[in-house]
Amino acid sequence: MPADDGREPAGLMAPQDYARSRAAFWGGAAVLFTDTEGKVLVLDPAYRPGKLLLPGGGVDQPELPSDAAVREVAEELGLSVRVHQLLAVDWVSKANPEYGTVCGFPGETVSIWDGGVLEESDIARIRLPENEITSFHFLPPTQAARRMRPIERRRMLAALRARIDRAGPAVLEDGETIGLGQALQRLDVVPRTAIGYQDIAWHPAMEPAAGLPVKQAWVWAFDPLGRVVVLVDPRDGHVVLPGGTVETDDDGPKAAALREAAEEAALRLHDAAYLGYLLDPDGAVYGPGTGANARARYIARIDSLGPTAPDVATGITYSRLLVSPAQASELLGLGRAGAEQAEYAARTAAARWGIPLSPPQAAIEIPHTGMAALLP
The missing domain is CATH 3.90.79.10 (Nucleoside Triphosphate Pyrophosphohydrolase)
Structure with a gap:
């Protein structure tokens, strides 16, 4: 068909119908940091007391996910960092029961980025925003996982395994690894922090x-x-x-x-x-x-x-x-x-x-x- 022919190809959807048929999703981005002992950095948000989170948040309209990750770290920790590598992507369905009732939630794609290892000098520079984050903790992965929502626990552990495995990002749907995955994901390996x-x-x-x-x-x-x-x-x-x-x-x-x-x-x-x-x-x-x-x-x-x-x-x-x-x-x-x-x-x-x-x-x-x- 000539490029300037305005007719719709037989059997194809009209552009406006096609646009309406596509999934509309929010975007989220988080960052995995550890200390030199392998403990994971988690935050205690004022808006969700008792349930820890990785640093991160929503992707704004004009942002790339990696840019959103960097911005959220600056806002929540006061640190200027670069994210090194994508560790995991989670496709969260609109009807996911673990998300509960969120106004207007259409589903979400969440990317987890590698922030690397924070030295003591980095940790000393952390500044938390008032009225949003009440505290931060470096916890062994098992302890951090116990204090997170189940979907965020699975996501954090998948990202941590992917960082160690060096085999590319983990792909998740509703927090669950898709297919057989890599060996560390398949066997549900939990990296340790050997206390003592x-x-x-x-x-x-x-x-x-x-x-x-x-x-x-x-x-x-x-x-x-x-x-x-x-x-x-x-x-x-x-x-x-x-x-x-x-x-x-x-x-x-x-x-x-x-x-x-x-x-x-x-x-x-x-x-x-x-x-x-x-x-x-x-x-x-x-x-x-x-x-x-x-x-x-x-x-x-x-x-x-x-x-x-x-x-x-x-x-x-x-x-x-x-x-x-x-x-x-x-x-x-x-x-x-x-x-x-x-x-x-x-x-x-x-x-x-x-x-x-x-x-x-x-x-x-x-x-x-x-x-x-x-x-x-």
Whole structure:
């Protein structure tokens, strides 16, 4: 049809009818910030007491969502920031029951942006607007989630997983991940902030002092590409390294770590080597009355992973992931000391065995049937 022909093509809707048929949605934008320990920044709004929110708000008529995110952070926190990356998009339907009765609500698309890690100097500059935000908190993800509305809880956790996974934005509808999603989303992984571990000292390559008991031992188990195995606890979505308590019949901490790796994750390992230890000076992490103790860390190479099975000690069947050491540290929630430990483990494995340093990448779920021949 010629460009200047004003006739409507047969079978197509008139422009005004087509316009009326399209969905009309509001826009919202929020920003995910964490501190150096991995705690999430949440706000206590005066207009919704007791239900915490990520910083953010509505997208105005002339705005792009990223611009709205930056503006809302300036208004609610007094901080001038750039948003680094889109982490999640949620398409909220008009009839969503979790939104209740909102005047004129036509549905909404909410984007969650990565604001990065706030240092102490950044936090000191936060200024809250009067009569709108009563307080702000940095909370472990699990605690923050408990104090949010369900849809906002799911959205926050999806954004946090996407930040760690580096596999692109999470896509949600009414707060629920669409399709199978990435492994962290599919398994409902909840990144931790390991209370107590943030302040205990990491001693690389050092043996515990004489008389200091080693209560637990864990292993950084490497595949040939430099990724490590972590386990997902189905009860709470938390991630742990293979390993556990040193029992009286174990032939030392290394044997305990290898035994636990086999029992929890069906991991066959070799070339296990001592890496260092964490000092728990008063036993607060392990349990009241324990006293000073050490937590040993080892590295090893993976021969194979057998089929998943319940842990003989707990009856729990863990899901298993391959992630980079840096991502393992983020999921474990051990703070800067954990990041140093992860980097030391990766560099030690590279020096000992020529294993490459693995960049952060999408987490890989290990099949329930297992994986063989992981050695090059």
